[in-house]
Amino acid sequence: MFELVLLAPEESLEHLTDALDALDALSVSVEDADAETPAEQALFGEPGMPAPKAGWQRSRVVALFSDQAGADEAAALLRLQDFFDGCEVVGIRAVADEDWVRLTQSQFAPVDITPGFWIVPSWHEPPADARQVIRLDPGLAFGTGTHPTTRMCLRWIAQRDLTGQRVLDYGCGSGILAIGAAKFGAQEIVAVDIDPAAVEATRINASNNHVNLEAGLPELATGRYDVVLANILATPLKVLAPLLCSHVRAGGHLxxxxxxxxxxxxxxxxxxxxxxxxxxxxxxxxxxMTAQ
Structure with a gap:
């Protein structure tokens, strides 16, 4: 593998990354070239929302190619383009071979939710004190148990007896909350998301954890539930207020x-x-935030 490293001004960034994609780069990453200096810029808005600008004032672009010839050819072709004015080829360098699967897996260790309740990737053995375990690998959908919002929802679930209850996980992501509800006794569980990839991830993760639930698009959610869980973001939660509340039975939990x-x-x-x-x-x- 070989990396082609470039510098690009903000106005050229979109053209440059599109060109690298057309030149069969295996991957393209972009970061602030002035990071950790007084000129560093914050470019991040609320999660799930577009960034305020397409790029930084100066971006460092790294494109990965399978061989040096591909990287050399890309650099030569880019230099000929009108949009390359103001851009710079920093260099081409070999990337050491790595066991990328093992390297990625090493970043994800078991996560404790409460004493005895753990989220454990498939390549780890559960800790000795684990009485309840969700097996979950990082994938296409949000929710691995490491983010505070997911951990808080799971803590809430673990502190209750959901035996026989009907539960709705709205915006299910990986399905981790729905699976958690099943582990703590819920009988009928419906998990919905607007993203078909999340629905599929939820079905796979439920099967891997030997729990039964229904997963689908939002129209699958019908009637009222003892517990309605929604780990999304503040803006969509406000929009969904009447819908989510309509799904909570009298005396139920939101x-x-x-x-x-x-x-x-x-x-x-x-x-x-x-x-x-x-x-x-x-x-x-x-x-x-909760209500009954």
Whole structure:
């Protein structure tokens, strides 16, 4: 493998990355060329929303090619393009062979949710004190148990007896919350997401954990549930307020995550016509809000 490393001004970045894709680069990564200097720029908005700009004032672009000839040819062709004015080829370098699967796996270790309740990747053995385990590998959908919002939802689930209850996981991602509900006794579990890849990931993860649930697009959610879980983000949670509340049976629980501490009041106001939300848990600037 060989890396072609370039510098590009903001106005050339989109053309450059499109060209690298057309030149059969195996991958293209972009980062702030001024990172960790006084000129560093923050370019990140709310998760799931577009970045405020297409690129940094100066971007460092790294394109991976299978051989040096491909990297050399790409560099030569790029230099001939009009949009390459202001860009610079920093160099081409060999990338050491790695066991990428093992390297990736090494980044994901078992995660403890509560004493005795663990999220464990398939390539690890469960810890000796694990009484309840969800087997989950990183994949296409959000939710591996490492993010505070997921951990708080799972903690809430683990602290309750859900035996025989009907549970809805709205915006299921990997299906981790639905699987957690099944592990703690829920009888009828429906997991829905607008992303078909998330639906498929949920079905696969449920099968791997030997739990029964229904997974599908949002129209699969019908009727009322004892527990409605939604770990999304504050903006869609506000939009979904009437829908989510309509799915909670009288006396049932609504559990919301993906909310920053500073967003608590706006969520309470959005849900006020139906329920009174309170803060049930908090971790690293995120909060869990619940209502009954």
């Amino acid at each position: 559990v919301l995550a993906g909310i920053l501490e500073r967003q608590a009041q706006e969520l309470q106001e959005a849900y006020a016509p139906w329920v009174q939300l309170g803060i049930a848990d908090q971790e690293d600037g995120w909060i869990l």
